[in-house]
Amino acid sequence: MKLITAIIKPIRVETVSKELEKAGFTGLSVSEMQGRGAQAGRMEYYRGQAFAVEFRTKMCIELLVAEKDVDKAIDVIVANARTGDAGAIGDGKVWVTPVERVVRVRTGEEGEAAI
Amino acid sequence: MEPADIAWILTAIALVLLMFPGLAMLYGGMLNGRNVLNMVLMVMSSLAVTAVVYVIIGHGLVLGDSVGGAGIIGNPFEYSFFTSFMEDDGSGGPLWGAFYILFAGISVALVASGAAGRMKFGSWLVFVALWVVLVYGPLGHWVFAFSNEETGVVGGWMRNQLKLHDFAGGTAIHLNAGAAGLALAMVLGRRNAPAGRPHNLPLMLVGVALIATGWIGFNGGTAGGANFLAQYVVLTSILSLAGGILGFIAIERIRDGHATMLGAGTGAIAGLVGITPVADAVGPVGALFVGFLASAAAAWAITWKRRHKIDDALDVFAIHGIAGITGSLFAVFLANAAAPAGFSGILRGGEMDLLWREGLALIVTMVYSFAMTYAIAWTMNKIVPIRVSVEEEELGLDRALHVETAYEGRTF
Numbered sequence: 001m002k003l004i005t006a007i008i009k010p011i012r013v014e015t016v017s018k019e020l021e022k023a024g025f026t027g028l029s030v031s032e033m034q035g036r037g038a039q040a041g042r043m044e045y046y047r048g049q050a051f052a053v054e055f056r057t058k059m060c061i062e063l064l065v066a067e068k069d070v071d072k073a074i075d076v077i078v079a080n081a082r083t084g085d086a087g088a089i090g091d092g093k094v095w096v097t098p099v100e101r102v103v104r105v106r107t108g109e110e111g112e113a114a115i
Numbered sequence: 116m117e118p119a120d121i122a123w124i125l126t127a128i129a130l131v132l133l134m135f136p137g138l139a140m141l142y143g144g145m146l147n148g149r150n151v152l153n154m155v156l157m158v159m160s161s162l163a164v165t166a167v168v169y170v171i172i173g174h175g176l177v178l179g180d181s182v183g184g185a186g187i188i189g190n191p192f193e194y195s196f197f198t199s200f201m202e203d204d205g206s207g208g209p210l211w212g213a214f215y216i217l218f219a220g221i222s223v224a225l226v227a228s229g230a231a232g233r234m235k236f237g238s239w240l241v242f243v244a245l246w247v248v249l250v251y252g253p254l255g256h257w258v259f260a261f262s263n264e265e266t267g268v269v270g271g272w273m274r275n276q277l278k279l280h281d282f283a284g285g286t287a288i289h290l291n292a293g294a295a296g297l298a299l300a301m302v303l304g305r306r307n308a309p310a311g312r313p314h315n316l317p318l319m320l321v322g323v324a325l326i327a328t329g330w331i332g333f334n335g336g337t338a339g340g341a342n343f344l345a346q347y348v349v350l351t352s353i354l355s356l357a358g359g360i361l362g363f364i365a366i367e368r369i370r371d372g373h374a375t376m377l378g379a380g381t382g383a384i385a386g387l388v389g390i391t392p393v394a395d396a397v398g399p400v401g402a403l404f405v406g407f408l409a410s411a412a413a414a415w416a417i418t419w420k421r422r423h424k425i426d427d428a429l430d431v432f433a434i435h436g437i438a439g440i441t442g443s444l445f446a447v448f449l450a451n452a453a454a455p456a457g458f459s460g461i462l463r464g465g466e467m468d469l470l471w472r473e474g475l476a477l478i479v480t481m482v483y484s485f486a487m488t489y490a491i492a493w494t495m496n497k498i499v500p501i502r503v504s505v506e507e508e509e510l511g512l513d514r515a516l517h518v519e520t521a522y523e524g525r526t527f
Contacts, residue, residue, distance in 0.1 A: 044312065045371040045375060046313055046377055047377060047378065047381060047417050047430060048366075048370060048371060048417050048418045049418075050371075051312050053312075
């Protein structure tokens with residue numbers, strides 16, 4: 001079992017989520033996060049005063065998948081999170097981490113049955 | 116008073132009352148989310164404390180017969196405890212009592228700009244009471260108390276000896292609040308953390324809307340009844356508001372490259388400030404220009420103040436002080452004799468006298484308000500420090516002083 005974590009642009013979250021569902025990944029969690037990467041901060045002006053906005057808002061998608069489904073899930077995420085034809089700086093990242101144990105609370109099922 | 120006049124002033128009072136929650140939202144929305152409730156409390160408590168002071172001596176200080184006939188201060192005990200308002204003598208006493216409480220209350224509420232995010236709440240309450248007595252009392256008397264030769268009542272020196280033209284309080288309310296906010300900010304010192312972005316701009320705009328609604332009552336009610344003057348000043352106020360929106364965003368577009376919503380909302384207020392002293396003295400086209408110029412001047416002054424490192428957090432000096440001065444000066448040069456006030460500005464063949472009369476009133480208002488406010492805050496601070504601790508400021512005043520938070524689980 002693996003945990004896939006994807007940090008992507010907020011505007012792509014709905015599309016990624018829908019496409020993942022179509023591909024058979026029914027469960028995932030979404031959270032808003034702030035951070036920085038290759039994409040530069042930006043300036044905002046309030047009553048003429050400039051504020052540097054250091055952190056960009058991104059969305060974080062997390063989902064548990066079986067070993068054999070990892071590549072499929074990553075393909076769906078990458079294809080749908082990319083903006084424009086060639087992608088753009090700030091489109092995000094996806095990474096995979098191993099998961100030791102998963103338990104479904106309702107039934108007590110373990111492992112891939114609980115995903 | 117005629118029933119129609121009473122009905123309009125009663126309505127105007129209700130409108131002006133909206134300015135308090137309006138200012139609370141405008142100021143609160145512009146701060147970070149840790150100090151918003153404290154700011155709302157400062158604004159609303161301004162009304163509460165002012166009402167107490169007003170019932171005891173405030174109304175007398177402003178509208179009472181001038182002590183010694185000097186035009187400096189009204190007899191503080193003339194309206195003590197409002198006992199004379201309990202019977203109908205036909206003069207509308209309770210009506211004006213209520214109206215003027217709101218005028219005084221909103222003036223001191225504006226001063227909270229200079230205290231945002233760093234003043235002890237108890238100190239603020241004491242400051243409000245002292246300020247209404249020592250700063251607003253005399254200034255209100257100078258500007259709002261008319262002499263009456265028939266009854267022998269003597270009013271304030273600016274209005275009656277200097278012959279100042281100030282329709283609804285450009286001096287006693289707006290320039291006064293602006294200079295006072297600056298003085299209070301200087302005594303308190305800058306906030307420790309750099310000022311963050313405004314935490315809720317739509318809330319700020321709701322505040323602007325309520326204040327603008329209130330302003331119709333503020334200027335319209337100052338006309339004194341349901342009459343042509345009320346119609347006229349409501350029209351010029353709205354025109355100036357519109358000019359104000361354009362003036363501010365024009366400066367922003369040129370200077371920063373973008374027009375902003377915060378700028379448009381701020382400009383609407385600056386336009387209303389600009390027209391307040393001259394709503395009855397300019398023509399409709401003039402009113403558009405008053406708003407545009409007052410607002411553009413405020414937009415410029417906002418950056419000037421930052422360079423001088425004074426933390427007037429919500430810009431009361433620029434928006435109420437500079438815009439008010441601009442409006443007054445516009446009438447000095449370009450007042451339209453066909454408007455109800457009936458005098459011509461200097462460039463339209465009016466008397467040069469206007470310049471020194473208005474100029475002197477503006478300077479005296481600014482100097483007196485600044486110096487007396489500074490003295491009050493400085494003295495209070497010597498007795499008991501009026502600034503919160505570093506830890507309280509860091510935690511945010513909502514949690515540190517009031518043990519409540521505006522937004523669940525968010526720290527901003």
